[in-house]
Amino acid sequence: MKSSTKHVPERTCLVCKRRRPKKELFRLATVNNEVVCDISYRLPGRGAYVCKDKQCVSGLRIFKGLSGAFRKTDVKMGENLIENMIGEL
């Protein structure tokens, strides 16, 4: 193994379940049980990840596992969350 190989942190996309380098994914976090996009990767608490990919972001609309992903019972998505994320693509 080459010593120059850097370890890249990988996360799994909620929607397509692919593992990708963290920087290729949006981080989602919850603020008062509302799911927000954590653009700066700095919000506290449990995060969930979704590809910076229109198909995956749009897939969140019908994604049912948010409560499980955040280990909370009553999470909801922000009104313009998906539109805002698509705007960041």
Ligand SMILES: [Zn+2]
């Ligand atoms: Zn994905």
